[in-house]
Amino acid sequence: MTCRVCGAELAEGTLFCGKCGSSVTASRVRPPEVADPRPSDTSIVERLPKPAIAGRFPADELDEDGLPATQAMPVVPIETAAPLPRRSYTLSFSTGETVEVLGSGLVGRRPITQPGEHVDQLVVVSDPARSVSKTHLEFGLEGDDLWICDRYSGNGTVARPLGDVARQCEAGRRYRVTRGTRVEIGDQWFDVS
Template sequence: MFCGECGSSSTATPVSRRRPDPRPSDTTVIPALPPARHVVSVPVEQAPAPQNAEPGAAPGAVSTADVPAETARWMAASAPASGQRFQLQFSTGETISVAGTGLLGRRPLPEPAEYFDHLIQINDVGMSVSKSHLEFGQDEGRLWVSDRYSANGTVVRRPGERAIRCEPGRRYLVPRGTRVEIAEQFFMVS
């Protein structure tokens, strides 16, 4: 017997209408992360100096003989020319002081053979910020940002200029006073 209006079985019950769970029975439920601050800056730990470190090298420095040539060139090119420090003031209220290079996102994770001075995590409830949304660094004491092919993109608003939508993989200089919009979040450079 079937219902003339909806076509379902007239003898069916809510329990018998329930579809079986397609997931395997060994599925584990992952608990939610504990509430945290909105922005977390995690300094990248430096390994102790190896036995064959170059003379006069800073503590934690690695001899370029220990790494592939391409990585050594990248490390030399990404080292900040000056010790400039920049303040990143986030829309969530936190302020982070940075120098050198960094990666910013919901859960920033460098690719293999990438080295960063800062990993900055943003707690974005709306998940508009990508996991590794933005990369930043310095060039002759000036800060630059580069979109890491994020889903919602990056917009740079320099003081007195029109907004620029960042092309992924390209570096954009961001002088002090610039507003950098990362999806629904933003930060000011000072």
């Protein structure tokens, strides 16, 4: 099986691509069926420059995209793997709020669901500068993995895994995030723990 986004080889039963982080089992999230009827008032901020990694790593440690190569985790056959307890995640926002992930949810200044859509949590982020969109991103659990998905926000979403390269999240696509990841939404951010 190969990843439909980056073409990396994947073990059978894999939920997320280890190379690009995209969801293997879930199809691309569709754009909103109905545009948000509220007028946009998001303040667009300057995009952060891509981190310069050339010269920080020896050439033989970079992959074909010029990014630091990562080693794949060993595959453990399902029949020998011990069941792991369900993990809970906490989102700690730059504004001081802390939210325990209970299922699916939306994050934004005034998040709303699309017609027929159901989420477990609506997380309101205080952002007087309005760099965070009204409904900025979606999050959820797939098994024991936490994922995020930019909901076509004005300033986009950047995931910065601890000790790894930052990734600009493509709108409408799910990305797995691990503990220690900082997710930037406009001028605000939250840490995953």
